[in-house]
Amino acid sequence: MAELKPFVVTSWFGHRNDSEIPDVVREVWAQKFQRGRPQQATRQSNVDFALLDAQGKLVHWFDAVGSIRYSRPDDLISNTVKQIQLATRRIRFDSGSAPRLASNLLKLPDASPGKAGLRVFVRLDDRRMPAYRLPVVEFVELSARDWQPLAWPEQRRTVDASRLKKWLAQVYPPGVMERVDRTTKRAFAITSVTGSLSLAAATPDATARYAVASGRVRLGDSGGDGFSFEGDLDLVLTYAKDSPAVQTVRGVFRGSYPRLDRLRQSTRHIPLEAVFESRPR
Amino acid sequence: MRRAVLSLALLLSMAGSLRAEELEVERVLTWYHLLRPTAKELSIYQLDWSGSLDEARKRATREGRPICLVIIHSKFGDIASGHC
Numbered sequence: 001m002a003e004l005k006p007f008v009v010t011s012w013f014g015h016r017n018d019s020e021i022p023d024v025v026r027e028v029w030a031q032k033f034q035r036g037r038p039q040q041a042t043r044q045s046n047v048d049f050a051l052l053d054a055q056g057k058l059v060h061w062f063d064a065v066g067s068i069r070y071s072r073p074d075d076l077i078s079n080t081v082k083q084i085q086l087a088t089r090r091i092r093f094d095s096g097s098a099p100r101l102a103s104n105l106l107k108l109p110d111a112s113p114g115k116a117g118l119r120v121f122v123r124l125d126d127r128r129m130p131a132y133r134l135p136v137v138e139f140v141e142l143s144a145r146d147w148q149p150l151a152w153p154e155q156r157r158t159v160d161a162s163r164l165k166k167w168l169a170q171v172y173p174p175g176v177m178e179r180v181d182r183t184t185k186r187a188f189a190i191t192s193v194t195g196s197l198s199l200a201a202a203t204p205d206a207t208a209r210y211a212v213a214s215g216r217v218r219l220g221d222s223g224g225d226g227f228s229f230e231g232d233l234d235l236v237l238t239y240a241k242d243s244p245a246v247q248t249v250r251g252v253f254r255g256s257y258p259r260l261d262r263l264r265q266s267t268r269h270i271p272l273e274a275v276f277e278s279r280p281r
Numbered sequence: 282m283r284r285a286v287l288s289l290a291l292l293l294s295m296a297g298s299l300r301a302e303e304l305e306v307e308r309v310l311t312w313y314h315l316l317r318p319t320a321k322e323l324s325i326y327q328l329d330w331s332g333s334l335d336e337a338r339k340r341a342t343r344e345g346r347p348i349c350l351v352i353i354h355s356k357f358g359d360i361a362s363g364h365c
Contacts, residue, residue, distance in 0.1 A: 007349035009328045010337040015354065022334055025352055046354035054341045056348065064351075084349070091347045108326050121318050135318040137326070185355065202302040212305045234309040252312045275317045 003084040007051070024050055028061045049080070051087035060087035109139035111279045117141040117167075118249065119279050124173035124257060125271040136174045139279070140167040144245060150237055152244035153199045153211055161195040161217040161233070168193050168233075171219060171253050171274045178260050179221060188227075192220035197233060208238040208247065217253075231255020231272065249278040 012025060016033070028050050045065035053059050062083045111117050118140050124132040149163040161168065169190040172179075179188045195217035202210040213235040220228035235251035253274040258267045331337035334350060341348045 004328050004349055007329070007347050008331050008337045008340050008344070009349045009351070010331040010334050011351040011353060012334055013353035013355050024334075024350065028352060029354075048352040048354075050350040050352055052341070052348040052350060054345050054347060056338045056341065059347070088347070106320055106323060106326050107330075108323065121316075123316075123318070134325075135322055137318075137323070200302070202306045203300060210306050212302070212309060214305075214309075234312060236306050236309045236313070250310060250313045252309065252316050254312070254316075273316050275313060277313075277317070 003081050003088065006088065024052060024056070024058050027058050031061070032063070049083065051084065051091070053091050059090050109137050111139065111141065115141050116143075117279055119277050120167060120170040121275040122171060122173065123273050125273065126173075126259070132173060138170045140170060142167065147246040147249075150199060150211075150213060150235070150246050150249075152209065152239045152246075153201055156198060156200040159197040159199050159213060159215075161197055161215065162193045165190075165193040167276070168217065168219065168253075171231075171255075171272070172221065173257055173270075173272060178262070179223060179227070181223075188221035188223045190219050191222045192218075192228070194218045194220075195230070195233075197235075202236075204241070207241075209241060211237045211239070213237065213251075219255075227258075229255055229257050229272065235276065246278075248281055249276060251276040 012022060014021060014025070016029060021029075028048055032044065032048065044063045047064035048061055049064060050061040051059050060083065062080075064080070109119065120138045120140060122136045122138070123134070126132040146166055149159050172187075172190055174187075180186065181188065195215055197213040197215035197217075199211055199213040202212055204210060213233070215233055216230060217233045218228050218230040220226070231253050232255070233251065233253050235249055237246050238248045239245065240247060253272075253276075255272045256269045257272040259270050260267055331340055334348075337348050337350070340346070
């Protein structure tokens, strides 16, 4: 990532037949889809990097995968670094000065000022697709009412997992193409959450009371074919000494995602993990 | 893997002195620390992201910095929103 420190980074997505395509994207695609390019150069993915100078002029572009195969992640990374270094040298040469660097601050998706919610990290531990192993981070804004099902347990009780759907709906892997609507191209959303959690108090400390919620939950999507997957959900919750309202949450989901391998007509069960942490505290 | 071994060792070392419900809290928090992505794994969030190409262009001009534009040829692919 150090190579990208001088850059303002942004993204754009769309199709070639869209009505509004930025000029720089048209310029990249005109070259990418030019007829008669050598076969090696036309081996392509659906992701491109375009590097522009401070005036917005295209300096260099490259396909994120190009001639490097998906199955060789180290080559993919070193090729990306090489291409960015190449563009950086050109920009530096043209402008005559080194671009300024961005800070090293980690800025994760978070609560807006005055709001609260839950940050969700999701990772599909697919050994065949290294890109899926990188975590996806989402933030779900939640109100006090959303935490009501997990309010302080005076005695052990059962919680219907469907009441936590608002944030459990983020537990699905990114970019899994077989779980996408073929017409709209939009990923199927998690629409059903079933299962139950056992919620019980734990020993308090000097400042807070604790409870643990644990159980097996099953998540189903909007695909309409009965697809679902399940895993273990464990949460540690804290409460003030004098209030049943949830103060903080830390937790994990450890499940197994059935991924269809169309070539081999088989299903692989891949570990799917999620981590939850309440924000702002 | 090293992180996993250290975390489990920590949990086991505490097991003898904790009550069952305390152990349950420690068990879940150990998994939380074990699975929470590291700063290195989250390094994409150290980049200086702009919400749109227009905004990036304005900032680039103002700050004298180049732009890295990630183009995704897809109907849905907003990488800034997490899932894509």
